[in-house]
Amino acid sequence: MPAVAVPAFALTWWLGCYLVARDPSRALLWRAAGALGAYAVAVAVWSVAPGSVAAEVLLCVPALCWAGVATALLPPGVPERRRAELGWAAAVPVFLGLAVALPGLGKLVVVAPLIGAMVLLLLHRGQVRPHPLPAALAATAVLYAASLGVLLASGDLGPAEPVLVAIGLDLVLFGFLVAVADAVEAGERLAPDLRRSFVAAAAAVLLCAGPATLTMLAAPRTAAVIVPQFVLIAVVLGAAGLPGPMRTVLDRVAFLHQDRLRRDRAELLMAAEALPRRRERHRLIALDEDEFRRLTRRALDDIGDVARLLRSPLVELPTVERRLHTRGAGAAEQSLVRAVELRAVLVEQVRELKPAVGFDTTAQWRHYNALHFCRVLGLRPYDRDPRTDGLDRDAVRAVEWFRGQVPPESLEQWVREGAELVADRLWRDLVATDPRWLTRAVSGVRAVALVDRSNTTRRP
Incomplete structure (x- = not known):
């Protein structure tokens, strides 16, 4: 059992940690990580007590988490x-209780929410990106x-180890598909970042999991030996899957009273984490208009989050490039500066929606008010006690x-409509810019003049 359990535990635990590290604020990734983590713990429990009720219930938990992932993947505009x-x-605690109470095959009742969620996702598969994902x-x-x-x-259908491995492989594929969905939604690359994390996990497995397996084989079915080995593997693989949060915790301990040092390191590490996930420059011009609009809406939603703007494909926009060239030759290569300039571009585009000086609530102001106050300023007017300290009179x-x-509902609609107006202007600027901008074949003042000339020729 240890020869099967340790690799299965290590791989699924690492992948769950990696999904959470991609974006800790997304419920989709937490649900997928919950499925992988539940399976990993089930494998550890099975190693100590094969066929126990606790292990069987834990193996049923991924079905409920999987159903939650399917509902989270439904397009935002779907009424259901x-x-x-x-x-x-509401169904999770009910079906989890049934899984605990029912014996044997009765625990398969947990598959019911998964079936319903997958049917709903398949019905709307035309609106899910990437399109093959639901199938x-x-x-x-x-x-x-x-x-x-x-x-x-019930009954002896042979050894359980091959079936446990099959379930693990299904969940690994499930985790990979969720990572693909998240990367497509964010407009990011997946392969370089996933490969880097997997290499770190493979090194951790070689250094830690091998000795742990030998230790378990030397003391089979001994909980006092097996449990600490799985805890050790979980810590090591967790560090491989969650490098950013782990470094943040270590910095807080090591540099307890050096706030500026922690802040500078956090910015550099944030840029380093973003680089493998950013799309190549030549892929930006290959986007279709609908995808570009979606990425613009997402960038406006993330306008206050520098880490997400760093990973946005829009940091390569020609209008950002023009602003960088005015800063100097080295600014174009600084990722953090690109994120700052992208935010400035988005703020300027929102400001252009303002009909006049001051503040008003007429129909002409709805798009500006929605984007400026609820996105740029980050106000949350529907909170029970909205923040108003330090705000000006208009806010x-x-x-x-x-x-x-x-x-x-009206506010969200105004935000979407305003984001469409911003996306329209940025899209026109992108398609009208000279293609040589993609390769940085020109530089300095000449590059600025080139893109400025393209802006004047694109207007009728």
């Missing part, structure tokens, strides 16, 4: 999404459910207006 999310949250997830879910049924079946009036007269 909110109901599906609420239904999933791939459905096929993997079928294999997982079949393997789980074999494992839970306070805007918060009161949103809370008293604007339904949340």
Whole structure:
């Protein structure tokens, strides 16, 4: 069992940590990590007590997490999404309780939410990116459910180890598909970042998992020996999958009273983490208009998050390039400066939506008000106690207006419409810019003149 359990535990635990590290604020990634982590713990429990109820229940948990992932992948505009999310949250404790109470194959009741969520995702597969994702997830879910049924079946159907491995492989494929979905949603590259993390995980497995396996083989079925070995592997593989958070914790301990040093290191490490995930420059011009609009909406949503702007493909926009050349030759190669300039470009585009000086609540102001106050300034007017300290008079009036007269649905619609207006202008600038900008074939003042000339010729 250790020869099977240790690699299965290590691989799924690392992949779960990697998914969380990609973006700790996304519920989609936490749910997928929950499925992988539950399987890893189930393998550890099975190593100590094969066939135990605790191990079987833990092997059922990924089905519930998988259902949550499927609901999170539903397009935002789908009317059923909110109901599906609420239904999933209510169903998890109910079906988990049934899995604990029912014996044997009765535990397969946990597959019911997964079936419902996957059917809903397949019905809207035309709006999911990438388009093959729902079908791939459905096929993997079928294999997982079949393997789980074999494992839970009563009677001796042979050794459980091959079935456990099959379930692990299904969940690894599931985790990879979720990582692909997240990368496509963010407009990022996946392969370089995943490869870097996997190399670190492979090194950790060679250094740690091998000796741990030999230790378990020397003391089979001894919980006092097996449990510490799995804890050690979890810590080492967690460090490989969560390098950024681990470095942050270590910096807080090592540089306890050196705030500026911690801040400077955090900025540099943030840029280093973003580089493998950023798209190449030549891929930006290859985007279709719909994808460009979606990425612009996402950049406006993330306008206050420098880490996400660093990874956005829009940091390579020609308008950002023009601003960088005015800073000097070295600025174009500084990732943090690119993120700052992208934010400045987005703020300028939002400011251009302002109809006049001052503040008003007429229809002409709705797009500017929605984007400026709720995205650029980051105000949350519908919170129970919205923040108003330090705000100017216009911002306070805007918060009161949103809370008293604007339904949340209308505000979100205005944000989307305003983002479309911003995306239109940025798209026109992109397609009208001289293609030589892509290769940086020209530089300095000549580059600025080139892109400025393209801006004048694109206007009728």
